[in-house]
Amino acid sequence: MKVTPTSIPDVLVLEPRVFGDARGWFVELYNRRTFREVTGLEVDFVQDNVSRSARNVLRGLHYQIRQPQGKLIRALAGAIWDVAVDLRRSSPTFRKWAAVELSAQSPKVLWIPPGFAHGFLVTSDAAEVQYKTTDYYAPEHERAVRWNDPELAIPWPLAGEPIVAEKDQRAAMLAKAETYA
DSSP states (O other), X not given: OEEEEOSSTTSEEEEOOEEEETTEEEEOOOOHHHHHHHHOOOOOOOXXXXXXXXXXXXXXXXXXXXXXXXXXXXXXXXXXEEEEEEOBTTXXXXXXXXXXXXXXXXXXXXXXXXXXXXXXXXXXXXEEEEEEESSOOOXXXXXXXXXXXXXXXXXXXXXXXXXXXXXXXXXXXXXXXXXXX
């Protein structure tokens, strides 16, 4: 498995090996032992989530102030532009973001450690996204940072106006967001 750090070294692109022949292909997307060997991290995934969204749906930037979730993200169908924002005050990359395109055409997966806000934009007609999490969803601890915060200045590759949930429209600006120690 090939590991490539993003502009934030803790956010990693993992490229598993693809085994193909005339019948098609096979890829092992996650193996606990391999993940530990290539990242040096011991994580325990407790929940798998799948979402389906139409073009220009922008989900996020979500995080949990308690029970922070590490996420391992993969596009099962279509393509997304995936963004992680570092909310760890003690980090040298605090308030910085990294983005990666994930697509069903590539076996790449993205590791986002706990302490980050996460969001994505669907750049294909539709996309199905799977993500494993290191802690359970806790709606009482869920928070969001505004996707279009000028302080972040994320250049979302939009084709028109994004489709955003009402809760994401009301999200806090980064300067007012709760962060981690």
